[in-house]
Amino acid sequence: MLDCPGGASDFGARIRELGGRAVSADPQYALSPQELGRLVDGEQARVNAWVHAQPDRFGLRPGAPWPLAAAWRATAEGFLSDYRRCRTEGSGHYVSAALPALPFPDREFTLVISGFLLFSYTDRFDLDFHLSAVRELLRVCCGQVRLHPLNDSSGRPYPYMRKFLDILHGEGVTSRLLDVTSSSDPRDDRTLVLVPRTVTR
Ligand SMILES: C[S@@+](CC[C@H](N)C(=O)[O-])C[C@H]1O[C@@H](n2cnc3c(N)ncnc32)[C@H](O)[C@@H]1O
Incomplete structure (x- = not known):
């Protein structure tokens, strides 16, 4: 399978865990794991603010946190740890491409x-x-x-x-x-x- 753009998704990692073959492509895979980690942190804050600006669309109760925030972070963490490992091993699972x-x-x-x-x-x-x-x-x-x-x-x-x-x-x-x-x-x-x-x- 190919996931393009892969972004900070753990799709490829999960397919491989299940025994499948998957490659993710994204221009941001030119970045080091540290740089990508910082980008993901910024993106999480941006997505949270964007969701809270549209409470009706995302079914938010006043003052309540976005229910999917923890799942979003867990996905990003799963992606980042797989990205780090794959880059160290040179597995070719993450390809920088646009x-x-x-x-x-x-x-x-x-x-x-x-x-x-x-x-x-x-x-x-x-x-x-x-x-x-x-x-x-x-x-x-x-x-x-x-x-x-x-x-x-x-x-x-x-x-x-x-x-x-x-x-x-x-x-x-x-x-x-x-x-x-x-x-x-x-x-x-x-x-x-x-x-x-x-x-x-
Ligand atoms: C909103 S994210 C979506 C990522 C992933 N599909 C997901 O659902 O989590 C959009 C991604 O598109 C990537 N992108 C931007 N321009 C692109 C291009 N020309 N070709 C491929 N990916 C691109 C960005 O780097 C970013 O990671």
Whole structure:
């Protein structure tokens, strides 16, 4: 599996614990474990403030802490300890790379997941970036690419989804929606599954 962007997620570590094979890619993996640790601390404070600024969206009671804060920290700690170990061992499980150009051969991964990058930052990434990025994820995939969530960081649906899908369908990519349950935002209830043209269906 490929997780891109991997960020401070422990997804890859957990897949490997279960006996699977997973690689995580993110431009921030150019950083040392110490630098990344400091970044994660800052990010935790930012996410906490962002969640508390939207109490209705995240079901917060007045004055109560964000119930998922401890789980977020535990995930980040799991990631950081695996990142430290993998960097020391040179395992290659964490690759510094940025979409839309990944340093992997065609059709390398059975499952490619990409969370909280595409569709999330419509202010930073235009439709052309989305298309180039997803074509690259499809290039390195011989099974499925899964993208989540389909709303931007304010919770609004990605406004160019129809056009985005029409263009990809025109290139032979097939798509379907998967119903999912989000532990943080109930509106993030769908994942987009894309199958590259070269995969026999
Ligand atoms: C909100 S985090 C999501 C990380 C992870 N998927 C998760 O759910 O925890 C967004 C990540 O995208 C990474 N990123 C930013 N630009 C990128 C690019 N062009 N290609 C790949 N990753 C990028 C950032 O470094 C950051 O780690």
